[in-house]
Amino acid sequence: MNKPNIVILGAGYGGMMTTVNLQKKLGANQANITLVNENNYHYISTSLHETAAGTLHHDRTRVTIKDVIKSNVNFIEDTVVSIHPDKKTVTLKNQELTYDVLVVALGFEMATFGIPGLEENAFAITDTDSSRLIREQIEYNFAMYHNEKEKTEGRLNFIVGGAGFTGIEFVGELANRIPELCKEYDVSPSEVRIVSVEGAPTVMPGFDEALIEYATNSLEARGVEIITGAMLKEVKPDGIVFERDGELEEIKSLTTVWAAGVKANSIVEQSGFETNRGKVQVREDMRAPDYDDVFVVGDCALIMNNETERPYPPTAQIAVQAAEVVAANVKAHIENNAMHGFEPNLMGTVASLGHNDAIGSILNDRKIFGWKATVMKKVIDNRYYFKLGGIPLLLKKGKFNIFY
Numbered sequence: 345m346n347k348p349n350i351v352i353l354g355a356g357y358g359g360m361m362t363t364v365n366l367q368k369k370l371g372a373n374q375a376n377i378t379l380v381n382e383n384n385y386h387y388i389s390t391s392l393h394e395t396a397a398g399t400l401h402h403d404r405t406r407v408t409i410k411d412v413i414k415s416n417v418n419f420i421e422d423t424v425v426s427i428h429p430d431k432k433t434v435t436l437k438n439q440e441l442t443y444d445v446l447v448v449a450l451g452f453e454m455a456t457f458g459i460p461g462l463e464e465n466a467f468a469i470t471d472t473d474s475s476r477l478i479r480e481q482i483e484y485n486f487a488m489y490h491n492e493k494e495k496t497e498g499r500l501n502f503i504v505g506g507a508g509f510t511g512i513e514f515v516g517e518l519a520n521r522i523p524e525l526c527k528e529y530d531v532s533p534s535e536v537r538i539v540s541v542e543g544a545p546t547v548m549p550g551f552d553e554a555l556i557e558y559a560t561n562s563l564e565a566r567g568v569e570i571i572t573g574a575m576l577k578e579v580k581p582d583g584i585v586f587e588r589d590g591e592l593e594e595i596k597s598l599t600t601v602w603a604a605g606v607k608a609n610s611i612v613e614q615s616g617f618e619t620n621r622g623k624v625q626v627r628e629d630m631r632a633p634d635y636d637d638v639f640v641v642g643d644c645a646l647i648m649n650n651e652t653e654r655p656y657p658p659t660a661q662i663a664v665q666a667a668e669v670v671a672a673n674v675k676a677h678i679e680n681n682a683m684h685g686f687e688p689n690l691m692g693t694v695a696s697l698g699h700n701d702a703i704g705s706i707l708n709d710r711k712i713f714g715w716k717a718t719v720m721k722k723v724i725d726n727r728y729y730f731k732l733g734g735i736p737l738l739l740k741k742g743k744f745n746i747f748y
């Protein structure tokens with residue numbers, strides 16, 4: 345191959361780490377590396393719940409892409425419209441690209457399951473823009489409260505649909521933020537409700553029972569109402585409808601945040617790749633089954649766990665690990681060398697419950713709670729900054745308020 349064009353679509357965990365690894369592995373004369381992303385920044389999606397709750401400014405949860413990539417990478421700020429793997433082209437909003445090797449890393453979007461009113465009336469924690477909109481929506485309703493003579497029912501009811509990890513991390517942050525907002529806007533805490541609505545019998549279904557109990561107690565102690573066994577059925581401009589024990593119930597609210605599931609970026613399915621549940625079920629070497637020159641990484645890739653015969657969950661942890669293998673395999677591909685297989689090495693899961701509480705199951709199912717888990721969560725976040733941009737990025741964006 346004569347100085348091949350390597351094109352990477354998406355600058356999330358998978359795309360950024362693939363780019364950073366490739367820029368180290370390949371000399372400027374070996375390949376043209378192009379990274380495409382719709383914004384000039386990489387948002388840290390694992391911290392978006394903090395942006396959404398207003399507990400962490402969005403500039404602390406995003407990184408300017410040019411601060412991390414080197415001059416041997418061409419960065420294009422544009423939106424991917426479609427991929428044409430048969431023609432080896434990608435259509436962007438403002439131009440057309442051709443590639444020799446493609447890495448698809450376009451991430452996740454909200455899964456709405458066809459629930460009526462969801463797209464029109466609910467908010468979602470998907471990117472920086474959607475998260476700061478939630479922050480503004482919450483604050484706007486506090487600001488409105490004393491500015492209307494006839495109080496709108498449910499103005500200070502904040503509903504979160506889905507109590508998986510995203511929903512739980514968000515209500516944990518919100519439970520910390522509400523007392524601050526009450527003080528700022530002279531509102532009694534008794535006027536405010538945070539309601540978590542979960543379809544399964546417990547929050548974080550499938551996670552360790554003791555950790556679920558700890559999380560439930562921690563959140564309820566801070567005023568969060570947790571309703572389990574309740575499937576959200578409709579989102580209206582002024583409230584939600586959910587079904588519990590065969591009965592429909594309604595809660596008034598102007599703010600419903602949907603955190604009940606994600607799916608792969610729909611561009612993947614629309615571009616004609618062979619898909620399974622909307623994702624590309626990649627080969628061991630992370631290539632698409634039907635195209636030798638297309639790699640897929642992050643939430644667009646479906647990686648089967650051969651032990652459980654179920655797909656691995658879509659996580660940043662796996663996206664970062666897979667990106668290292670993808671970068672090595674892209675290099676091997678253009679040099680006609682053998683590629684490596686990828687097997688996730690799960691290090692555990694740590695979920696925050698607000699800035700001063702967390703839970704985790706790490707290294708051989710060791711359970712951690714409270715401040716130890718909070719510290720571990722920050723260590724994980726800081727480790728990523730170090731991997732991505734070394735000590736300079738760690739010092740700029742890292743979370744050092746370890747015992748806060």
Ligand code: FAD
Pocket residue numbers: 353354355356357358359380381382383385386387389390391392393422423424425449450451452469470471510513609611641642643644658659660661662663694
């Ligand atoms: P993404 O991070 O989704 O990045 C996709 C990139 O592509 C973005 O930069 C986006 O702007 C860009 N893009 C999308 N469409 C286009 C387009 N059409 N044109 C151009 N650019 C485009 N996982 C963990 O392992 N640990 C955690 O603690 C954790 N916490 C989480 C907390 C929250 C609140 C959420 C929502 C998720 C969390 N996850 C966590 C899951 C994790 O964030 C995802 O698995 C991970 O972000 C997937 O990485 P990715 O590279 O596939 O895509």
Ligand code: NAD
Pocket residue numbers: 505506507508509510511513541542543544547548549574575576577603604605606657658659693694695696
């Ligand atoms: P999820 O699919 O893990 O959880 C969605 C939750 O919504 C489930 O509990 C489900 O039962 C519930 N649900 C679905 N439909 C519903 C309905 N109609 N009404 C009520 N409840 C409904 O999604 P997520 O929490 O967004 O997580 C996405 C991925 O990101 C997962 O792989 C997760 O592990 C990862 N993540 C990890 C962390 C962490 O490690 N700290 C944090 C956030 C997300």
